[in-house]
Amino acid sequence: MSVQEVKERVVTTQVWQSIFRHRYLDSNRNRSLTVFSNLFLHIHPVKVREKSIRLRHTMCLGGLSFGLFLALVLSGVLLMFYYRPSVPQAYRDMKELQFVVTSGAFLRNLHRWAAHAMVLFVFLHMARVFFSGAYRPPREFNWVIGVLLLIITLLLSYTGYLLPWDQLAYWAITVGTNMAQAAPVVGPKFRFLLLGGNIIGENALVRFYVLHCVVLPLSGGLLIGVHFWRIRKDGGVRPL
Numbered sequence: 001m002s003v004q005e006v007k008e009r010v011v012t013t014q015v016w017q018s019i020f021r022h023r024y025l026d027s028n029r030n031r032s033l034t035v036f037s038n039l040f041l042h043i044h045p046v047k048v049r050e051k052s053i054r055l056r057h058t059m060c061l062g063g064l065s066f067g068l069f070l071a072l073v074l075s076g077v078l079l080m081f082y083y084r085p086s087v088p089q090a091y092r093d094m095k096e097l098q099f100v101v102t103s104g105a106f107l108r109n110l111h112r113w114a115a116h117a118m119v120l121f122v123f124l125h126m127a128r129v130f131f132s133g134a135y136r137p138p139r140e141f142n143w144v145i146g147v148l149l150l151i152i153t154l155l156l157s158y159t160g161y162l163l164p165w166d167q168l169a170y171w172a173i174t175v176g177t178n179m180a181q182a183a184p185v186v187g188p189k190f191r192f193l194l195l196g197g198n199i200i201g202e203n204a205l206v207r208f209y210v211l212h213c214v215v216l217p218l219s220g221g222l223l224i225g226v227h228f229w230r231i232r233k234d235g236g237v238r239p240l
Contacts, residue, residue: 011023020038021037022034031046043228043232044232044236045235045236048235048236048237052237057132058128059128061121061125061128062125064121065118065121065122065125068117068118069118069220069224071110071114072111072115072118072156075107075110075111076111076217079107079108085163086202086205086206087165087201090163090205091164091166094164094166115156116157118153118157119157122149123150125146126147126150129143129146132238134237139230139238141230142227142234145223145226145227148223149220149224149227152216152219152220153220155216156217156220158176159208159212159216162205162208163205163208163212165205173195173204173208177194177204178191194207195207
């Protein structure tokens with residue numbers, strides 16, 4: 001049986017037709033209809049220039065950044081099963097993940113190195129967009145969204161760095177909140193809000209845990225959706 005015959009049998013099954021309601025012959029109009037009617041394809045522009053999708057133009061930096069974000073979400077959810085955001089337990093849980101939990105060290109290192117790689121790839125993606133001039137009108141709004149996503153990526157790395165609650169985490173919170181306190185007018189109140197008080201303790205750990213696991217990932221996911229939507233509305237990646 002040839003590959004074409006196998007494909008034809010698959011696409012004529014009831015399961016396939018219940019998921020994909022329409023079959024279009026290969027033409028420019030039908031390609032557009034295929035994109036419009038598919039949940040996973042409709043985020044892409046109907047037509048794109050061939051030069052804009054070449055690997056040497058984009059280097060897949062945006063896609064790699066998004067893939068790393070998904071890997072961080074998945075590995076982070078698994079780590080949440082073993083981690084407790086409390087002062088007596090946070091450090092012990094990290095040690096148990098490292099030495100007791102089966103594949104715990106692999107899971108934690110996967111999360112850690114994916115975070116480092118995401119910072120790198122998001123920065124390279126921003127640099128590629130800048131040097132190719134893709135921030136120019138009418139794409140300036142999406143450039144602002146990208147800058148916000150870069151800030152969220154850095155904040156995710158910073159808040160995650162604090163969760164082991166070791167000496168590095170304690171002094172990182174000290175330095176970070178003191179920098180926030182230096183802001184004019186609102187600085188002292190912002191530091192109080194971050195720490196949940198005037199001292200670095202369990203309230204600070206819980207607040208950074210909520211920021212890292214809820215607030216920042218949801219904000220990042222929302223902005224990623226807007227980012228993809230704007231790419232579609234702007235006609236895809238800007239060609240050189």
